[in-house]
Amino acid sequence: MKLVSDFKDFLADTVNLNQTRINRLEERVETIKDFIRGSDWEPPISTFIEQGSWAHDTIIRPVDIGEFDADLLVKVHAVKGWSAAQYVKELGRVFLDSGRYGDKTVVYDYCVTITYADDCKIDIAPLVMDRDYQGTLEVCNRRTGEFEDSQPVEYTRWMREKNGYSGNNSFRKATRLIKYVRDIKRRFSCQSVLLTTLIGHRIEWFDKDSNAFSDTPSALQTIMGRLDDWLQARPDKPAVPNPALPAQDFADLWNDTQYANFRNFVNKYRKWIDEAIDAATRSDSIEKWRKVFGDDFAKGENVKKAEASAMQRTNAMLLESAAHLDSLVDSIIDFGITILPPWFKSPPHIQVPPWKTTDNVSRNVQVSAEYALQKGGRAHPVQNGEVLPSRGGLWFDVRVNKFQVVPADCYVRWRITNTGAVAMALKKGRGGFERPAEGNRRWEELEYRGVHLAEAFIIRRSDDRLVGHSEPFYVVIK
Template structure:
């Protein structure tokens, strides 16, 4: 069974990042923007760009109650003589020297991360425009001190296009659900940009208004089925090119063992999803969906299930009691016959007659 209403509740109550945290994220990002604008960071700012799951609207609530991640790009004009590492280091210095962010700041290879304990992490990364020629965009690799071409806006546009083909926001909903499976099960490794790209490639323009994406569980079943078929046809790690920058292979985020593990578990979860959809009894279907998502799925069913279990235990007890009574009666009859006085038993001549 599809249990469409249960999926809606599951997404709203468990999977989706709640609106309160989204509002708080947006407020914090605005403060970060103001802090950068008013700082002595030398690059001239063009615009701020949302990136990643936040921009794609596929961000989910952390399953462990910890922080979620959001990405913010600072698109800037180039500074003469600056190396790639300098953009990141200098941005890190600005945050470290700040009274507001000093104890929240860590500088990584491409970004500066601001951590709000038990809530969220905001990665702020420089994006240099028009450095070599007009129209180029480059992120900054501090570790290797080099510029790397990037197309974040075009990638977000591609994601939105795929979501439009799926209809009913199905691409985003299915992506959140698959991310939830990844995070709650912890059985495979797949970074969000790679996972989102793999899912996006499973949707085409002709899927628009098709029954394969008519609702959330249908979209999930369709995507997992197509993804599994694609993976099973590729025993060795394949290429997963960035759809907007073919020179970038997202499969580099895996090693061979991680790919093999991902391939195996997608196959397993695909089968579990098919079994949950094919179940004809509601209780059976819920149990099968819980095998995929855990006990938070259809959690309102817990009381009804407990009551049913109590009834089943009572019925079993009654059946056992009845069987015990039958056995007791048989034992009493056998006992009564065995202890009858000899004068009450059948006379020998009648016993012979009966045998005759």
């Protein structure tokens, strides 16, 4: 069953960015615009351009403790003699030197990011116009020193045109739902611009006023079905050109493993969506939709919960020795790490931190990871709990207070804990403390099927006291 009314409530109550946050975002952006105009940043400002999910109206509410971000381009006239890096560095300087933004600012390759104490961050990127000849638009890569072609307004026009073919804004709503599944399930990696482009290609002018996009669940089923058909016909990673700038291939944001994983999960979710729509009763349909979206879909309805059933099966697979059954991995692949019980992160062989603690040990410590086929190879970000192959490895890194580097008066130790039948049989459970390999980063090979944990501990140098400890970053190896 389609349950159109339930989808309307689910979007309003759970998926869509609520109006309070939108109003706060708009106020902050206007303040940033005024700040840049009044600063000593040299490039003459032409205008400001919204970009990304915010501009496309596909932005969603952050899940768990995540953040939502908005992209703002500062369109400027070229400054004679300036390098690409200068535009970003100098913009970063005016924010870093200010009393208002200094402690909220990080300068990245293309942009300056302002992170607020709540769940919002704003990326501000210079967009240089008419540098070599009339009509060019270029973003600036601080790391490489290169100017790169960009057509943000054309891309936004393309997205709005695609949405115009659907009824009741159903295309945008389905796009938000797919992003929500990505964020809540954490089963695959796909940056928003790549995902939005893939989705955008699934609707054409001849779909206008058709039943395929007449309401939100119909649009979702149509998009996922067409996307799955397209992916299954392409076992190897295809090109995904930027529709506004065909020379740019958004597929470069994936590696081959991430593409294969995305392809598999779209196929799985497509089947679940078909099953939910084909269900004969409301109760059965809600249960199947919850398999896709979790228990917040049609919340308040008293029906069986797919996740609850999965949790019961999970408990049966877990053993006190941490040598859990291999089938646990299959359940995690389907339902995500949320089905793991709280005690899973404390297996018997895990070692207790040897350091004395301060009065207040911060848990505002975040672990991130990047996957690479080899230690010195190109790396791609992966999500907590994302399913990975038993080859290659992960670079783990750590930040505090969402984006700040670990203070110089502290050092980092990593606790890497393996679980699963193979690792435990080979006495490779580990669970002890390891030094970083480069700076505060730690490299770990992916070898044993199972669900493994990486945690960062931050210790003060002056007295060897523990001052910070992250939540586990779950590594699922299939």
